[in-house]
Amino acid sequence: MNLWLVxxxxxxxxxxxxPILIASVPSSRLFxxxxxxxxxxxRGKTLQSSxxxxxxxxxxxxxxxxxxVVWTTILLGSTWMYAYYTAPLVSEPLLYSDMSSYLTGGSHILSWSKSHAASTKQRFxxxxxxxxxxxxxxxxxxxxVETIYVFNYxxxxRMHILGYLTGLFFYTAAPLSLSCNCIPEVYEFLVSEVAEFIVRGKNQMPAIEIHLWEFVNPLMKLGWCQWIGAAIFCWGWIHQQRCHSILGSLRDYMEQVDEYLIPHGDWFESVSSPHYLAEIVIYAGVVVASGGADLTIWLLFAFVVANLVFAAAETHRWYLRKFDNYPSNRLAVIPFLY
Incomplete structure (x- = not known):
């Protein structure tokens, strides 16, 4: 199941x-x-159709x-419970069969080391x-929260129905891609727990005890990649929140004057779609936090970059057509590059 899902x-x-990469090729045959x-x-301002x-x-x-939110919460809660009960990140004492085996590096020690390394890797x-x-x-x-309280659409x-379906697909597949290597085990764990509950009944089930520190402590033991990735994620997260606030305030004003305005502030001074740039930074942080060795997450990141750069280019062209005084120093989405 794991290989099939991945x-x-x-x-x-x-x-x-x-398709996005093909459409980005500068060839007249592909226009x-x-x-x-x-x-x-x-969608929105770039969708000009009656x-x-x-x-x-x-x-x-x-x-x-x-x-x-619903899907990620389910995956997070299930995976966290599975990790808490079956994969504690604790240091285990090295056990030796005897001193001679330790000194000579006997097969027993080698066998134990291999199994221990595999177990630790899986837990991590x-x-x-x-x-x-x-x-x-x-x-x-x-x-x-932003779609409810910040963006007043x-x-x-309007947006195209295929764009809508793509969004639903993305936010279903993205959380799954972040945990696909252990989801089959998590699923089996949940099924066994539910089956035990059905067979034994509520009154016969052991009491669930969760110690908060033990629930959180393993996250503190993760490597430097995870924390550097989290820092990059937070950097993009903060700037995206700021850029969305700017766009949200402009939409409130545009409702009153019935015209579009050029956004200013934060990363808007460098690119036309800084919220897309921030999203790319966010998922770059996720790639770093993953350790950079998971091809599935790299492909997720590639889709994010391709999709947002493609959309940002069209948004940039719209701004240039709409405003004669649009800042000439602004690029589409990547500062100094594109």
């Missing part, structure tokens, strides 16, 4: 990224494909984050998944 997720991220893909990706066919209100954006991987899901939970909770703002 393979499916990797195939999905590749399938999602390839039709690029225009078709842009039609699916446009027809509502195959579109949904842009306020449906919050559906992404309701799904993300499980707690790392908990850590990554915790970062994801922080992100999607804030995005949900216009009743006329």
């Amino acid at each position: 393979g499916l997720l990797r195939a999905a991220w590749i399938a999602g990224s390839l 039709w494909f690029r225009d078709a893909l842009l039609g699916f990706a446009k 027809s509502k066919r195959f579109t949904v209100p842009q306020r449906f954006f919050r559906h992404f984050y309701w799904v993300a 991987m499980i707690w790392r998944s908990v850590f990554l899901l915790l970062l994801m939970e922080v992100q999607v909770l804030r995005r949900l 216009s009743p006329s703002a």
Whole structure:
């Protein structure tokens, strides 16, 4: 099941990224494909169409984050409980069969070392998944709050139905990609617990005891990659919150004057879509926190970059068409590069 799930997720991220990469190739033969893909990706101000066919209100954006919060919370809670009960990160004493075996490096010691290393690696991987899901939970909770209280979407703002479905897919597959290496074991753990509850009944089940420090302490024992990744994540998270606040305040003003304004402040001084740049930084932090050795998470990151850079380029072109006085020093999404 594990290989099947990992393979499916990797195939999905590749399938999602390839059309964007193909559409980004500067070839006149591919303009039709690029225009078709842009039609699916446009929303809000970049979707200039009087027809509502195959579109949904842009306020449906919050559906992404309701799904993300519920799904990520389920995965986080399940994985955390599994890690707490089955994979404690504790130092185990080295046991020797006898002194001669220790001095000569006998097969018994070698066998123990290999099994111990594998066990420790598995435990670390499980707690790392908990850590990554915790970062994801922080992100999607804030995005949900923003869609409810910060972004006041216009009743006329629309998004293509395929873009809507892509968003639902992303926020289902992304949390799963962060924990796919241990999800089968977590699932089996939950099934066994539910089966035991059904067989034994509520009154016969042992009392669940959770010691808060033991519940959190293993996260403190993770490596430097996790904490550097978390720092990068927080850097992007803070700037995205600031940029969304700027956009939210502009939308309130635009409702009064009925016109678009050029946003200013924070990373808006460098790029047209700093909230997309911040999202890229956020997921770069996730890659670092994962240790950088998980291909599934790299493919998730590749999809995020391809999707947001593609969307940011169209947003940048819209700004240039809309405003004659648009700041010439601003690029689309990557400072000094693009």
